[in-house]
Amino acid sequence: MEAPPYAVFLFPSVSHALKAEKILKKQGIVYKLIPVPRHISTDCGVCLRVAVEQQELAAEALQGMVAWERMVLL
Amino acid sequence: MKIIVDARGLACPQPVLLVKKAIGENEEVTVLVDNDIAVENIRRLAAKTACGFSVTEKEGGVREIALVRTGAAGQSPAGTGAEAGPSCGAAPGKEAGSVVVVLADNRMGRGDDVLGDVLIRAFIHTFLQLKPLPATIICYNAGVKLAVKDSAVLDDLQQLAQAGVDILVCGTCVNYFGLGDQIAAGRISNMYDILETMAGASRLVRP
Numbered sequence: 001m002e003a004p005p006y007a008v009f010l011f012p013s014v015s016h017a018l019k020a021e022k023i024l025k026k027q028g029i030v031y032k033l034i035p036v037p038r039h040i041s042t043d044c045g046v047c048l049r050v051a052v053e054q055q056e057l058a059a060e061a062l063q064g065m066v067a068w069e070r071m072v073l074l
Numbered sequence: 075m076k077i078i079v080d081a082r083g084l085a086c087p088q089p090v091l092l093v094k095k096a097i098g099e100n101e102e103v104t105v106l107v108d109n110d111i112a113v114e115n116i117r118r119l120a121a122k123t124a125c126g127f128s129v130t131e132k133e134g135g136v137r138e139i140a141l142v143r144t145g146a147a148g149q150s151p152a153g154t155g156a157e158a159g160p161s162c163g164a165a166p167g168k169e170a171g172s173v174v175v176v177l178a179d180n181r182m183g184r185g186d187d188v189l190g191d192v193l194i195r196a197f198i199h200t201f202l203q204l205k206p207l208p209a210t211i212i213c214y215n216a217g218v219k220l221a222v223k224d225s226a227v228l229d230d231l232q233q234l235a236q237a238g239v240d241i242l243v244c245g246t247c248v249n250y251f252g253l254g255d256q257i258a259a260g261r262i263s264n265m266y267d268i269l270e271t272m273a274g275a276s277r278l279v280r281p
Binding site for chain 1: 192195226229
């Protein structure tokens with residue numbers, strides 16, 4: 001099964017990720033909290049994964065609400 | 075309902091894991107396999123789960139196995155202990171198939187519930203990348219909450235189940251939490267299965 005293309009949002013802390021999660025949930029954006037993929041960082045961190053089509057929507061929702069470090073396409 | 079499991083070309087323990095799942099969900103299962111180990115593993119599974127078993131030789135070394143559940147209707151097959159689990163020619167208890175994951179809580183670790191919730195989601199998601207996959211995942215106590223309809227890890231558990239991982243969900247716990255109509259992954263199990271599976275595992279993994 002080919003994984004659909006995703007974008008992940010990386011945050012400066014787990015608390016940021018959780019705050020962002022609440023916002024995405026409220027906005028009805030489908031997301032998944034996953035460990036930061038190994039090839040991106042070896043930190044024991046978590047990030048939020050959204051479908052590529054929802055990436056802009058997610059970015060808009062988070063803009064001004066919670067800071068994210070990076071957005072990476074998987 | 076009757077279904078056909080085509081397990082030709084699959085390496086042990088995949089055939090017996092697929093059959094275990096299929097017979098849990100269907101009254102009759104027809105299985106196609108191409109090796110004796112798979113036949114013997116499925117024969118033992120049939121004996122353990124009170125299923126009628128017959129095997130027919132087909133062309134090209136293919137064996138067609140017919141399994142019919144003989145237990146009471148709707149009763150899930152009992153006994154899937156890893157001690158009698160798939161034997162893949164390796165030393166007993168050493169086969170990769172007998173890694174059992176125990177989800178005893180809907181959080182990972184103690185100390186902070188919010189963090190524990192983040193960690194368990196990351197833990198279960200990462201299991202999809204583990205090779206080989208565990209043979210069985212057991213959910214009990216608050217761990218059964220991971221298998222409900224609106225669980226954040228439901229999709230991960232369903233993918234694991236699809237990949238052949240047997241997911242046992244403690245029936246007592248489901249009943250206690252009143253989640254009888256909410257369980258959306260795995261199959262409801264009992265203390266006999268849970269204990270046998272844990273006692274027979276070559277390794278237990280607990281988050």
